[in-house]
Amino acid sequence: QVQLQESGPGLVKPSETLSLTCIVSGSPITSYYWGWIRQPPGRGLEWIGYMYHTGSTNFNPSLKSRVTISIDTAKNQFSLTVNSVTAADTAVYYCASVGANYYFDYWGQGTLVTVSS
Amino acid sequence: EIVMTQSPATLSVSPGERVTLSCRASQSIISNLAWYQQKSGQTPRLLIYGASTRATGIPARFSGSGSGTEFTLTISSLQSEDFAVYYCQQYKIGVNFGQGTRLEIK
Numbered sequence: 001q002v003q004l005q006e007s008g009p010g011l012v013k014p015s016e017t018l019s020l021t022c023i024v025s026g027s028p029i030t031s032y033y034w035g036w037i038r039q040p041p042g043r044g045l046e047w048i049g050y051m052y053h054t055g056s057t058n059f060n061p062s063l064k065s066r067v068t069i070s071i072d073t074a075k076n077q078f079s080l081t082v083n084s085v086t087a088a089d090t091a092v093y094y095c096a097s098v099g100a101n102y103y104f105d106y107w108g109q110g111t112l113v114t115v116s117s
Numbered sequence: 118e119i120v121m122t123q124s125p126a127t128l129s130v131s132p133g134e135r136v137t138l139s140c141r142a143s144q145s146i147i148s149n150l151a152w153y154q155q156k157s158g159q160t161p162r163l164l165i166y167g168a169s170t171r172a173t174g175i176p177a178r179f180s181g182s183g184s185g186t187e188f189t190l191t192i193s194s195l196q197s198e199d200f201a202v203y204y205c206q207q208y209k210i211g212v213n214f215g216q217g218t219r220l221e222i223k
Contacts, residue, residue, distance in 0.1 A: 037161075045153075045161065045204055047212035058211060061118065094160065102208035103151035103166045110160055 002026045004095050004108035012089075012115050018082040022095030022108055029053060029071060033098035034078045036069065038091035039110075046091075050098045051078065058102075085115045119143055119207050123215035129223040132195050138218045140188040140205035149209035152181055152190045155217075156201040164203075165190065195220070 008020035022034070035050030049059035051069040059067055063082070071078045082089060092112050096104035120143040130136050140150065148168040153161040163172040165181035168188055178193040192199055200222055205215040 044216050045206075045214040047206075047214065050212075060211070099163075099166060101149060101166070102212060103163060103206060104153075104161075105163050105166075105172065107160045107162075 002097050002106040006108045006111040018085050020080045023077045029076045035096050035098045036080045037094045040091045090115045119213050121213050121215035123218045127219045131223045136192050138190045142186045145185045146207045146209035148184050150188050151206045153204045154201045
């Protein structure tokens with residue numbers, strides 16, 4: 001079974017860059033698309049984007065200009081960066097595997113990132 | 118952008134009852150719809166994909182139906198562990214989630 005674990009700083013200053021990593025076990029990272037979803041405190045889910053190891057990507061249009069997803073096949077992990085963060089980027093960030101038709105079948109436990117000075 | 122609208126926002130039900138949650142898409146998504154369950158403080162769990170296919174390990178009391186723009190998730194007999202927030206998600210064009218329906222104990 002696929003297992004995912006997010007890691008990264010829990011606190012980021014406004015205008016700086018948020019960087020998270022998701023370590024994948026139980027599956028080669030070349031097997032699926034891999035994605036990120038976030039959830040502001042007390043609110044619903046927001047899709048960020050997903051990527052395949054060949055470089056194919058798809059991003060939420062509202063975030064596309066500030067977001068990068070990358071994959072490290074040697075380490076079997078993938079990463080998220082969000083530039084120029086504001087308080088509105090405060091959320092629990094989840095990494096997930098992307099099923100055959102772009103639903104999210106396995107999720108990490110999530111990591112809370114707070115944007116504050 | 119495809120807008121997903123779930124109704125109602127909150128539903129108060131008793132254990133053992135049958136419940137139906139609704140999800141509407143702003144344009145046709147054929148059957149490109151998934152449902153997730155999120156219990157308080159936990160990670161979302163995939164319940165249904167392809168509008169009606171149960172994910173691995175999901176009990177048979179959960180069923181999904183619909184196509185085009187109208188979809189439903191039915192729980193045939195609510196168990197105590199089913200009280201949670203339920204989200205629908207379209208994946209026809211990009212990805213969009215509904216705002217969620219909270220099932221609470223009556």
